[in-house]
Amino acid sequence: MDGGRDPAAASLSPAAGRLVGLAVLCLAGLLWFGLIPAQIEFYDQGFMRPQTLPLICAGGIGICGALLVLFPGGQMGRSDPREVLRGAGVLALCSLAVWAMGYWxxxxxxxxxxxxxxxxxxxxxxxxxxxxxxxxPLAIWLVVEPLLGRALP
Amino acid sequence: MPPIETILAGFADAFTVLNLAFVIMGVAIGQFVGAIPGIGPVMAMAIAIPFTFSLSPLVAISFLVGINKGGLFGGAIPAVLINTPGTPDAAATAFDGYPLAASGKPRKAAKMALYASVTGDTFSDLVLIVASAPIAVLALKLGPVEICAVMILAFAVIAGLVGDSLLKGLVAAFLGLLMSTIRLDPEQFSPRFDFGYFQLYDGLDLVAVAVGMLAVAEIVRRIATAGGPPMPAATPQIDTRAAKTVSWAEYWSCRGAMARGALIGTALGALPGIGSTAAAFMSYAATKRTDPGGVPYGQGNLKGIAATESANSAVMGANLIPLLGIGIPGSVSAALLISAFVIHGIQPGPLLFRTQGELIYGLFGAMLMANLCNLLVGHLSLRAWTTAVKAPASLIFPGALIFCIAGVYLSSGGLFGVAVMFISAAVSLVLTGAGIPVVVLLIAFFLGRRFETALSQSLSILNGDPKNLVQHPVALILLALSVVLAVWMARRR
Amino acid sequence: MKRLLAGLAALALTAAPALADWSPKGPINLYIGFGAGGETDTLGRLVAEEMKQSTGWNIVVDNKPGGGGMAMFTQLNKMPPTGQFLGMGVTMPVLVNLTIRPDEVPFTLDSFTYIGTVALAELAIVAPADAPFDDLAGLIEFSKANGGATIGFDAPPQKLLVDVVNAQSGADMRLVSMESSAEAVQNLLGGHVTAAFNAGSHIPYLETGELKMIAGANETRPSYSPDTPTVEEAGFGVYVDPWYYIAAPKGLPEEAQTAIGDALKAALDSDTVKTAIENTMHTEPVFKGPAETRAMMEAGLANVKTLFGK
Structure with missing residues (x-):
């Protein structure tokens, strides 16, 4: 975003750029043929039908994806495999925490x-x-539950 | 305009010690909750309303106004200090605020945000006080067709923010719009992308998505990249006067940015439903394109901070224009003020000004007082926060994450919102990795819902025939302006 | 803050002991099916505060927004019927979902024990005061003569009601989707739509003479405007009655049902709640007891089925 504020952002190799384009194109295909028909009831009357805007978006994403395959550009975030793994680990831990909060x-x-x-x-x-x-955590709990009278999980 | 005695009596009611105490307390609470991702000033106001039962109406409303105004600046604090915006409308503050803070000048960055916030806020308050009735009547004339055109104009201006790849920016914008269609459609009320969850009927919670994509994503990134011995969360500060303060010359050099921000914020604030986040980004984009000079944008330009903060704060005062002018709440915080009126037995509506003139001028007095308090309390709280981020990263980032969880749980009504927050964070990290601008996605997502409804309304009013646009000259002018701006910005790139 | 805390402490001290022979074994959770700051939220919190003071029960209000109350009732359905879990919602979204997608809804009317109603949202069709018609027949004529009038609406039953009127009269009115009552009033005042549905925010503008009543949309005429005939009276045989009500999971012991119902009735009779409801909703609180509420739900479901032609 905005001229790559991340100083470590790497300039994109054409191959990697095409890969991004391909991924975007696949996403559009998945939306158009899979998710949208499965999750939206199509209507054939009205001005903005339920499917109108989602289909426009999926089409737009598809066109941009195809163009990205042909003309790759832009920057990529840096991705040190070790950091990606750590980040995924943190997110997995957080998801586990959300699930656990429902119980304990x-x-x-x-x-x-x-x-x-x-x-x-x-x-x-x-x-x-x-x-x-x-x-x-105790301070947050004390403020929310007894002082404000709102419930935390 | 009520008689001068009413106006003076109202202001006299406002300037009491008790009122001042509650305004200061409100501002302090607002700045604190604004700084915590997930709990914005709106949430804080909703929580505070029951506590105002035992207060007199004016004191109660002053307290709430204080919270709201404090929150306008509070969101900027963590955006500047650790690159995790506390409220979505402070996202653009991080663009230049964080690089400036990271170069050792966090206080300068936070102070610029504070001064710009108070400047924009005061401007829109003055507009509200002097001209709410005529502006409200004018805004009333702008119907769905015109609002739709305003939103297209906003898109055209914000397009200037798309980074170096137009295609990736477009992908982000379409993804954001698509995310906004996860809800009942506006015409048939048929559920879309609900996957069996009733919670999704109302759409993804804006706060949960914004906090996930901006704050949580940044926290995860920081935790993932940290290594070695424990480090303080923020860069050490440069200990010179020039690095810790904003000089008058620096403030004055941002006058253009602040004026633009205040105008954009006030104009968008007077129109319901567009919101402070769009105003902040529009102002940032406009300033970036038209007002270069000094440090490049994105590397700590004070004008970037000034443009964003003046715009998002100006929205607040202007949001009250439809409320006081014609009795219609223009935003959630305005609606919350209405419920505070109601609790104290005051009937909101078009007659508010006539029947409660003294109270309204008391409210105006309290708003101006709150701006001053914001400035004073702001100095103390940014000092406290800049000290707090000297704590080790091992405290700040896990702590911030816990705050995000608690905040989003409270404001979005459950663990579902927390789950949405973490999924958004994951999506944000993947997209950033592929170089797709997340902020563009967020703006499209924020505007998308209102945009689809406005399009549906417009098409129905126009009966689906573009020729009927002729009856809407204002919309035509705005649309033409959007095209001109888009072309002009594309050529300057 | 001191004053605030002192005030709260005073409230706690003056709370009278429970009069009924049933009392909850801990805090009562009142779930609100909508987000903070909305009409249902305000209403629920007012009632909860009043019940808390009169009974001494600790009532915790908790917002569970989603699908017009559907997410909340889904969760309530899973809670034990101890009287410690109550939910407040609006009938219409529940009845509509039960009608058009019964397979997706994990509960039925029988899944709950009904405590009572809180209020009826009085729905009306209104137009700017200078509109060249004064009743539904006039609006239909106007629509025919001008290539379709535009009608603001914000919920599916209103759309169906207009569909019925269109089908029977050939009025060809076009619907304009609104996100709130306030937005509808704004569009009326700005002259962007011909007429619109509204459930209360329009009333102050009737007093200032900027808007006028065209028709009532409930089963009965609007309490604040008894001279306005309803859509049903105009010969279209349809109405929309959104009730605010409180329910508990099925199997709630009868003494609990009675005790909570009595407390609710007492709260709705109090002047504070009455005034506040009049100010927010522009309507009076109406309490129907458990049996009546249950019957109202059944009748409502039948009516919604007619609306949807099922």
Missing amino acids: GFLIVAPVLALILALGLGERRLFWLAIATLAL
């Missing part, structure tokens, strides 16, 4: 999540670990 609640899951992330960031000092995992 915020007060139990949030400190565990914070503890794992803080340890993953290399923190070993007890003082900071205690603040991140105990003080902060």
